[in-house]
Amino acid sequence: MTTQVEAIHGVIFDLDGTLVSSELDFSLIKAQIGCPDNEDLLDFIAQLPSPYMREEAMNIVHQHELLDAQHATLLPGVSEAIALLNERNIPMAIVTRNFDKAAALKLKNNPLPISTVLTRSDAPAKPDPSALNAIATLWNISADNLLYVGDYLYDIQAAHNASMRACLYAPNETPPYADQADYVLHDFYDLVALVESYSKKVELC
Structure with missing residues (x-):
């Protein structure tokens, strides 16, 4: 049986625990x-x-x-990976459960070349897929061609609720729900290779 895997044309990120550190208790x-x-x-x-x-x-x-x-500070490998994806003209956005002022402060102190940021002030919080759907519409890219990267179960659920592929970032321990994700990253820098491996439609037998 042949399964067709769609190319990744855009990447959407969670913020806390994915791009920047968070110590929320x-x-x-x-x-x-x-x-x-x-x-x-x-x-x-x-x-x-x-x-x-x-x-x-x-x-x-x-x-x-x-x-x-x-x-909050940028997590290891984030700056380099985002720069490489930006060089390859991969559209990028952020969807976070933070409220707008907190997200804006984190990104002001940790600048990234990502201009599209949706918070819970803009759309219902994950795992509701509304924010992810809005970005797919904004970019005019099919959900099949988008990847959502996050570090928690809600991120996986939001991606799947939006019919997108889910990439779990698990730099330390692998959580029990990791098997629900389509991909699991332990090193953020590996994201670039993942996206490049789907730069064209790939057929897996």
Whole structure:
């Protein structure tokens, strides 16, 4: 049986833990707003019973995100890999669960040649595929030809919800959900070889 693998014409990235470092303590944040540890933070806040409670909870999250943004640094191999993809005219974008001000601060302190950035201020948070779909539309590129790179389960789910291929970045331990990703990277620099290997349609027997 012959399976046709589509070329990769564009790459979309997660931000925290993928392009830049993050030290957000989600257990602490959840404790401060009363969110059970096994629930999604943003979903919990959205379901709080009053606008005041939602605003207060989100203010706490914003404070943590902005503090984290001040200390974020580019992760190993990111600058070099992004530069090489840019040289090859591969469109690139960022989709993050951060809010806009935190994402902007991280990218101001760690400049990258990526101008398209969508945050949860712009579209529903991952694993909702809305932001990924919007970028596919913006670029006029089929989802089959796009790769989403991230370091967490939500990234894999968002990619698949958008009918894109999912690349899990796991520089340290390989998480149990890694088998749900289409590709797993342990070294960010290997992303360039991955994209180049699909620069043309490849047929695998």
